[in-house]
Amino acid sequence: MLKKIRVEDLRLGVYIAEFCGSWMDHPFWRTRFLLSDPHDLKIIRASHIKEVWIDSAKGKDVGCTRESASLDHRKSGVDAQLEKAADMRHHLPPTTMEEELLQAKTILHLSKNAVAEMFSEARMGNAVDMNVAWNIVEQISNSIVRNPSALISLSRLKKLDEYTYMHSVAVSALMMALARELKFDDAQVKEAGIAGLMHDLGKSDIPQEILNKPGKLSDSEFELMKSHPQRGGQTLLAQGVPGDSATLDVCLHHHEKMDGSGYPYGLVGDQISIPAKMGAVCDVYDAITSNRPYRSGWDPSIALQKMMSWTGNHFDSVVFHAFVKVLGIYPAGSLVRLSSGKLAVVMEQSEGSLLKPVVRTFYSVNRARKISPVVMDLSRPGCDESIIQREDPRDWDLTDVHALCFGDVLDD
Ligand SMILES: [Fe+2]
Ligand SMILES: [Fe+2]
Incomplete structure (x- = not known):
């Protein structure tokens, strides 16, 4: 039997059927599971979620009253409004490049490690802690608001063993900056950030030797590499990410191209959504401008010039022009x-x-x-x-x- 209970009434052994509220407030991607780990219970209690649906046929039952649940729901609405008002008062003064680079360095270090951890949890089939993901996105977003160039420029430097994770953080930052330029609302900007963080989740299934191979990939290696969007999509779905979310869309479609020559589905033009088109631009820019141990990345302004010549075939021109407005004709580091x-x-x-x-x-x-x-x-x-x-x-x-x-x- 399905029953809505307050989070404080949750006990180990209940079967969670659904978290109430926006999926963006969910402490996990996975929304249906037997609550058996005390750590998971702690995470739910620390989240913004106030109520959950439980299924007493699949797990333990707990007593609850719907009246208190609905009162609590009303209270949570007031709390949300107060939090929003407090957020609006929360002023982020601009910082100089020099000041922000120091903060960006710390944020990048912490984010990269957290992404590595999230990839590893997802690969093993464990629930990914969404609070960590939203926290990373919040920190990156604040850095970009304070100074748009610092974190994005610094994230171009990558070490061999951290490339995929740092690339994920860099694409997250670029996606949020681009989403702001395209006038997405706050929730959509944050989701663009999550989509960037997770777009290459499927690479956690690909052996490191192939991911970090300095030379050209063999045909079979390339085929395996090309499976990463679908592998990532399966992992996200297994984690409970909604099928209609931008996160899943970007993960599945960031290697599609406007002329239909991309993969995995060969989508053409407007068959590709705006978030996926954004993912394609941010992904390629970070990949070609990144300094890696065995080759220096392209100069940022030369990279944009080259990418401009690929618009129409590879990239959507409206999305690409917005991207240039974000970075400048001559991005930092050019x-x-x-x-x-x-x-x-x-x-x-x-x-x-x-x-x-x-x-x-x-x-x-x-x-x-x-x-x-x-x-x-x-x-x-x-x-x-x-x-x-x-x-x-x-x-x-x-x-x-x-x-x-x-x-x-x-x-x-
Ligand atoms: Fe990719
Ligand atoms: Fe990528």
Whole structure:
């Protein structure tokens, strides 16, 4: 028999049939299971969920009164409104790139470890703690609101053994920044963040040697690799993620392409949803710009230029243009040549123009030598410098452009 009870009345041994409230408040993805682990009970009690449906035919029964349940429900509505009001008062003052890089470094470290843990739990068929996932998304989202460039730029640096997890965190950050640009509401922005975190969940089934293989994959390895969207989708469904959620959609469809040449389903154009189109753009950008031990990533502005030439076939042009508005024509970390003949690295975007970011000069092409670095905002009135072209760091034998951008933050 199904019965709605308050979370404080929950006991070990009951069978949970459903959590009440939005699935985004759920402490687990899996919503139907026998509650046998005291740790799970603790997690539910610490969550925003106030009531659950139990099935007394499949587990223990507990006494409850519907009246108190409905009173509690009304109270939870008031609580939610108070929390929302408190959130609105919660001001996140902007931070400088330098300040935010330090916070971003900590957030990335913690998030990467938490994602590794979540992947491992999901692979073993255990319930994933959704509070952890929402907490990661909240921290990343706050960092982007304080400073849009810091965390996204820093997440391009990845070590071999952490690539998949750091990539998941980076795609989560890019998805949320893009969702904000596309005017998604708060709940949709957060779900875009979860979708980014989980888009490659199916890779937890693929052997590390294949995932991290420096050379070209064999045909059979590539076929296995191409199964990761469906493997991830199955895992998400087994965890109870709703079939119509953006999280499942992005996981299944982030390798589809507009011209139908993607996988696994070969969907065409608007058969692919907006969140999945966003997933495709964020996924490719992070993959091609990431610095990995055996190869440096592409320069960010060169990557955007290349991706622009793939829109229509691979990417949706509206989604891609919004993505460029998020990152700038010359994203942080890009190498550029200025009108005075100096080489500079882009530090962050300016308020004024996508074409006039804040840069740090470090080399004079005319004099063929290094110069003392100077930071300048190209959008400032009176600034007579402008960007005349993108530069490929490999043409200048520069393997550490990121060190010029991130400075001391990289020192451990
Ligand atoms: Fe993928
Ligand atoms: Fe990916």
